[in-house]
Amino acid sequence: MAGNRFQLTFEIAKVHLLSKPKQTIIAMLGVTFGIAMFIALVGLMTGLNDFTEDITMTSAPDIHIYKDITKPRQSILQQIYPNDMVWVYHQKPKNELTKVRNAKKIIELIRKNELVRGVAPALSSQVFCNYGPVQLNGYILGVDIMEEDKLFGIKSKMKEGRIEELLANREGIIMGKGLAQKLDTKKGDRVVITTPEGYTMTLKIVGIFQMGIGVIDNVRCYANIGTVQTILQQDPSYITDINIKLTDRHLAKKIAAELEAKFDTKAEDWETANATFLTGVIIRNIITYAVSVTLLIVAGFGIYNILNMTIYNKMKDIAILKAMGFAGGDVKSIFMIQSLIIGVIGAMAGLLIGYGLSVLISKTPFNGGDIISLDHFPVNFDLKFYMIGVVFGVITTAVAGYMPSRKASKIDPIEILRGQ
Amino acid sequence: MEVLVTRQINKYFYEPEKFQVLKEINLTVNRGEFLSLVGKSGCGKSTLMYVLSTMDTDYEGQLEIAGQKLTGKKQDELSAFRNEHIGFVFQFHYLLPEFTVLQNVMMPALKQSKYAREDIRDKAMHRLKTLGVEEHAHKPSNKLSGGQQQRVAIARALINDPDIIMCDEPTGNLDTYNTHLVFDIFRQLTSESNQTIITVTHDDEFASKTDRIVQMSDGRVVV
Numbered sequence: 001m002a003g004n005r006f007q008l009t010f011e012i013a014k015v016h017l018l019s020k021p022k023q024t025i026i027a028m029l030g031v032t033f034g035i036a037m038f039i040a041l042v043g044l045m046t047g048l049n050d051f052t053e054d055i056t057m058t059s060a061p062d063i064h065i066y067k068d069i070t071k072p073r074q075s076i077l078q079q080i081y082p083n084d085m086v087w088v089y090h091q092k093p094k095n096e097l098t099k100v101r102n103a104k105k106i107i108e109l110i111r112k113n114e115l116v117r118g119v120a121p122a123l124s125s126q127v128f129c130n131y132g133p134v135q136l137n138g139y140i141l142g143v144d145i146m147e148e149d150k151l152f153g154i155k156s157k158m159k160e161g162r163i164e165e166l167l168a169n170r171e172g173i174i175m176g177k178g179l180a181q182k183l184d185t186k187k188g189d190r191v192v193i194t195t196p197e198g199y200t201m202t203l204k205i206v207g208i209f210q211m212g213i214g215v216i217d218n219v220r221c222y223a224n225i226g227t228v229q230t231i232l233q234q235d236p237s238y239i240t241d242i243n244i245k246l247t248d249r250h251l252a253k254k255i256a257a258e259l260e261a262k263f264d265t266k267a268e269d270w271e272t273a274n275a276t277f278l279t280g281v282i283i284r285n286i287i288t289y290a291v292s293v294t295l296l297i298v299a300g301f302g303i304y305n306i307l308n309m310t311i312y313n314k315m316k317d318i319a320i321l322k323a324m325g326f327a328g329g330d331v332k333s334i335f336m337i338q339s340l341i342i343g344v345i346g347a348m349a350g351l352l353i354g355y356g357l358s359v360l361i362s363k364t365p366f367n368g369g370d371i372i373s374l375d376h377f378p379v380n381f382d383l384k385f386y387m388i389g390v391v392f393g394v395i396t397t398a399v400a401g402y403m404p405s406r407k408a409s410k411i412d413p414i415e416i417l418r419g420q
Numbered sequence: 421m422e423v424l425v426t427r428q429i430n431k432y433f434y435e436p437e438k439f440q441v442l443k444e445i446n447l448t449v450n451r452g453e454f455l456s457l458v459g460k461s462g463c464g465k466s467t468l469m470y471v472l473s474t475m476d477t478d479y480e481g482q483l484e485i486a487g488q489k490l491t492g493k494k495q496d497e498l499s500a501f502r503n504e505h506i507g508f509v510f511q512f513h514y515l516l517p518e519f520t521v522l523q524n525v526m527m528p529a530l531k532q533s534k535y536a537r538e539d540i541r542d543k544a545m546h547r548l549k550t551l552g553v554e555e556h557a558h559k560p561s562n563k564l565s566g567g568q569q570q571r572v573a574i575a576r577a578l579i580n581d582p583d584i585i586m587c588d589e590p591t592g593n594l595d596t597y598n599t600h601l602v603f604d605i606f607r608q609l610t611s612e613s614n615q616t617i618i619t620v621t622h623d624d625e626f627a628s629k630t631d632r633i634v635q636m637s638d639g640r641v642v643v
Contacts, residue, residue: 008530019518320514323475324528324576325503327496414470417510418588 009330012321013337016310024342027306030299031346031397032353035389038292039354042388043379044361045288049281051378056277059152059211060270061243062252065106065259068266069096103239106263110244115255117247120147123228123240129221130192131183138179139219140193142228145174151245154209154222160187161207170227172206178218180208193221193231201231212374296392299346300400303339307404311335319413328409335408339401340394347393351386423583423616424449429471429481431464441467442479443639449584452614454606456627459636466588468636469620473506473586474498486583503532507577509619511589515561515569515576521548522557525576532580540579547575551605567598574605578615585609587619591626603629 017024075088100106103121110119122143129138145166149155154163159177166172173191175183185191187205194200203223210217229238246252252269259267271278311318318331362379424447431442441464449455457465470476471483474490477498482491486505490498507528515524525544529535535543548554551571556564561572570590577585590606591599603626609615610631619630627633635643 008527008533015518316514317516320508320510320516321527322499323473323502323508325499325501325531327499329496330499330531414475417475417514418466418470 006333009333010337013334013341016314016334017338017341020310023306023310027303027342028346028349030302031296031343031393032350034292034295034299034396035347035350035393036353036357037295038389038392039351039385040357040361041288041292042385043354043358043381044377045284046382046385047362047378047380049284050380051374052277053281055212056274057249057270059213059216060273061151062246062249062270063244063256063259063267064273065100065242065244065263065265065267066240067096067098067100069093069098097238098240099234099237100239100242100265102263103237103242106265107242110242110259113255115247115251117245118147118150119245120144120151120243121225121239121241122148122243123225123232123234123238125228125232125240126196127221127231128194129179129183130194131185131189134183136179136182137219138193138221140173140221140223140228140231142223142225144225145222148222148243151243157209157211159208159210161205163207165206166222166224169204169206170224171201171203172223173203173227174207174209174222175205176217176220177208177210178214179221180205182218195231197233199231199233201227203227293392296396299393300396303342303397303400304404307335307339307401308407310338311404311408314408315411315416318408318411319416322411322413323417331411332405332409335405336398336401339397339405343394343397343401346397347390350393351389354386354389355381421451422448423451423453423486424472424618425482425484426472427482427484429468429479429483431467431471431476431479441639442471445481445641447634447641449616449618451583451616452610453616454610454631455616455618455634456630456632457618457620457634457636458622458624458627459642461622463636464639465620465636469586469588469618472618473508474502503528504580505583507580507582507585509570509573509577509585509587509590511592515572517560517562519561520558521553521561521564521572524561524572525579528576529579544575544579547578548572551575567594567601570594570598570602571605574602578609584616584618587617587621589621590619591621591623599623599626 073094075086075091077086077088107119107121110116120143122141124139124141127138127140129136145154145163149163154174158174161174163174166174173193175185175191180186183191185205187208190202190204192200192202209222225239226236229236232238246255249270253271256267256269321331322328358379358381361377364377366374366377426445426447429442429445430440433439433441445468457469459465467476471479474483474485475498477495482489484490485501488501490501493501515521516527519527522541522544525547526540529540529543530537545554545557548557551574553564553568553571553575556568556572561569564572570593591602594602606617606619607629610617621627633643634641
């Protein structure tokens with residue numbers, strides 16, 4: 001008949017809660033508020049994180065292979081006298097080509113790796129883009145556009161024109177939307193490209209793309225590899241970058257190190273390339289959790305106070321319950337049940353309100369400006385956070401309720417029964 | 421047949437200084453006895469009652485109720501024992517104010533959970549009826565008068581058919597009419613149902629009508 005006994009303690013707890021509805025509701029609101037804020041905050045923060053991570057990651061390679069000309073090199077003296085004390089101060093950088101040696105061979109080898117989803121060669125250069133009197137800094141990328149599309153999904157980013165038009169047009173160029181707007185050019189216009197070495201070429205805009213990130217859309221242009229090799233006046237084996245996408249992005253660090261050792265060239269993984277961005281994510285997460293936990297702890301203090309007050313008011317009742325045969329544990333469970341009911345109902349209401357807030361936030365118009373193309377807040381509705389919210393809420397109320405409940409279980413009935 | 425036996429019970433208070441409040445109490449109570457504990461205030465009669473009630477375990481000596489030795493038992497065992505074998509009536513009724521009269525009476529039996537809820541309910545209604553308060557069964561307990569509340573408290577004390585009912589000044593808060601009423605109920609319980617009742621009182625008239633008077637003075641049983 002243990003069930004019956006639990007039913008009795010549960011009933012007593014329920015009557016206690018219902019006899020002071022205002023107090024009960026206030027205690028619940030504390031939990032509700034804490035959890036609602038947690039859900040809304042976490043949803044917005046992780047939503048923003050995921051969104052920025054997503055657009056950063058789709059437009060960036062998992063591993064980027066290039067020649068690092070800033071790498072410190074040995075001086076000739078050191079090479080000749082390797083065992084002697086030689087100091088060379090302020091060594092001038094050597095005039096080196098930023099070419100990746102044996103790029104074709106490397107690409108072939110990398111493609112054989114089954115962890116690799118795609119490899120695309122590219123060569124890039126700073127350029128000036130002229131259209132009429134306007135002259136702007138740009139960054140031209142010579143690519144195999146079909147390979148590039150496999151890696152970065154250029155097709156879906158096209159605002160005007162199609163990527164196939166680049167294949168058909170040797171003197172074509174696909175321009176970032178920001179750059180095109182600044183130059184005031186449209187599809188079909190011709191722009192003059194000037195390299196730092198002074199070579200000039202006129203290219204026709206066959207398409208306009210938008211990645212959604214200002215730093216890319218405002219400078220980048222795509223052209224065929226051959227075209228860029230021509231304007232850089234380099235031979236057809238000249239490749240400056242190899243971009244790799246993996247099946248699992250998180251393996252990048254390990255594979256990059258392997259490639260670096262194997263091909264004796266710089267291979268940078270996305271985590272290293274985006275270190276500042278990832279630090280930002282971590283800090284945002286810490287702030288979100290800190291604020292939410294604080295809110296829940298405040299709610300916990302509310303419950304602690306209210307239960308303490310209830311127990312103080314119910315001293316006589318507790319004494320009489322003990323006299324009629326309720327054990328200390330029964331009294332404890334009466335009050336624990338009260339705090340858990342407050343916790344569970346408060347938490348559920350918190351989830352609902354938190355969900356409502358999240359929906360409202362996700363519908364709020366927000367202008368990302370030039371930096372990111374965003375028209376409303378991205379919100380994460382991951383079920384995981386709702387679970388964390390409930391678990392946190394219930395644990396807080398259980399802890400807050402435990403201390404007063406234990407005090408109630410220790411009340412000595414004689415002191416109260418004979419004191420009056 | 422004896423229902424309660426104490427052997428050499430001594431008890432001390434330690435605050436503000438050590439003081440012996442009960443001295444060598446040897447008491448035997450028989451089944452069906454209506455016993456009153458009397459004496460001046462501070463003589464230890466209430467203290468003795470709470471030792472007998474098993475709620476106070478800080479004493480020396482031995483306590484036995486209904487053939488069971490209770491000295492040295494754990495709190496939880498004593499709670500269960502009280503639930504089954506002892507009913508309480510206090511001066512200030514001590515009904516649970518948020519519950520109805522019927523719920524109050526049913527509570528010890530629900531706690532015992534030996535019988536089905538419906539049976540307990542019927543039994544509680546029957547008790548309320550014999551005590552003349554059945555028409556108030558569904559009212560909140562704090563809406564009743566003092567005399568009515570005390571009758572409800574008696575019904576609650578009786579619900580588990582205890583071996584002993586212990587009362588601390590059961591009429592201390594009642595007018596003459598209700599005092600007589602409560603006395604008559606107790607009288608009837610002891611004579612007709614062979615119920616044992618131990619009551620602390622300082623109402624000499626009330627005490628004089630009981631079967632046996634235990635007079636206490638300075639922590640000793642005098643008569």
